[in-house]
Amino acid sequence: xxxxxMAETTHTLxxxxxxxxxxxxxWRHIVGVVAVIYAVFPLVFAANIALTPGAGISxxxxxxxxxxxxxxxxxxxxxxxxxxxxxxxxxxxxxxTAIGTVLMGAAASYAFSxxxxxxxxxxxxxxxxxxxxxxxxxxxAIFLLLTALGEVxxxxxxxxxxxxxxxxxxxxxxxxxxxxxxxxxxxPQEIDEAAKIDGATxxxxxxxxxxxxxxxxxxxxxxxxxxxSFSEYIIAKLVLTEAPNYTLAVALYSFVADPMNPHWGWFxxxxxxxxxxxxxxxxxxxxxxxxxxxxxAVKG
Numbered sequence: 001x002x003x004x005x006m007a008e009t010t011h012t013l014x015x016x017x018x019x020x021x022x023x024x025x026x027w028r029h030i031v032g033v034v035a036v037i038y039a040v041f042p043l044v045f046a047a048n049i050a051l052t053p054g055a056g057i058s059x060x061x062x063x064x065x066x067x068x069x070x071x072x073x074x075x076x077x078x079x080x081x082x083x084x085x086x087x088x089x090x091x092x093x094x095x096x097t098a099i100g101t102v103l104m105g106a107a108a109s110y111a112f113s114x115x116x117x118x119x120x121x122x123x124x125x126x127x128x129x130x131x132x133x134x135x136x137x138x139x140x141a142i143f144l145l146l147t148a149l150g151e152v153x154x155x156x157x158x159x160x161x162x163x164x165x166x167x168x169x170x171x172x173x174x175x176x177x178x179x180x181x182x183x184x185x186x187x188p189q190e191i192d193e194a195a196k197i198d199g200a201t202x203x204x205x206x207x208x209x210x211x212x213x214x215x216x217x218x219x220x221x222x223x224x225x226x227x228x229s230f231s232e233y234i235i236a237k238l239v240l241t242e243a244p245n246y247t248l249a250v251a252l253y254s255f256v257a258d259p260m261n262p263h264w265g266w267f268x269x270x271x272x273x274x275x276x277x278x279x280x281x282x283x284x285x286x287x288x289x290x291x292x293x294x295x296x297a298v299k300g
Contacts, residue, residue: 043272050268057264071265075273082244083270086251091277093161093247094230097168101225102218104169105176110206112177113184114192127177135171136234142167143238159241167239168229176221183217184210219288227278248274 049057053068075083112124143158146167150157157163187210195205211218233249240246246254252270256262 046268046271049264050272052265054265071269074266075269085244086246086248089161089245090230090248093165094226096165097172097229098222098226100169101172101176102222104173105180105221106211106214106218108173108177109180109184110210112181114189124178124181127173131178139235139238142235146239158239159245160239161245164236164239167235172225176225179221180214180217183214187213215288219285223281223285223289226281230278
């Protein structure tokens, strides 16, 4: 047998004792494995129901014992299913709400951070208090308001995706403005002053400089807004009254709303497909979410 090389000897000497490794690092691997199993189990259970013809919550014993694509086929091919349209409706509502939320919150946060005006502190405090109350508490007022508006402007009345987007945007300013405001304050005002010396206006500073530096918080606000509107049920169910205009949250619940004849296979298949847009958006925005303000300012 050949003698161990110098590199192998050095690696053996530098390796910490096994007990110390378990104390400092090893237990984290165990926690990570348990967390992954805990997170993956619901997905496996939903996939099992979606791929098992005629399966339900309580009558599925064999894991992937009888695999079939009938539930997915129904969603996309049956004449009574509007699943493709439901996906389109949800994406339109989610993307529009996210973009509107980011633009409104960023503009308001920039004004609160850079300008000094009467009522500034009171308005910030009011926004903080408003976001303590969930939007669903106003569903009665929303119903009466949309019913009255629908008689004058039908596109802003009941059963309208535009009306639903307006309702979501109406409650989006409070939470996101206060979230972005603290992030805007971390951007040095010397950057604004240097841009003003070069002749830049407030609009040019906001669109070309500030928004690039606060990209991480914009990504977080947009992602949270998209997920919130994507999965919201109560207000969407209140506003949307006809099946072709449903969003995915309302549509999926309609599959299991009848306790005598629930279609859990359709529900599970639709839920798995509905998770894809959120996952793709998160992966796309991940590099913005994990990046810091300092690195963004240096690279910008």
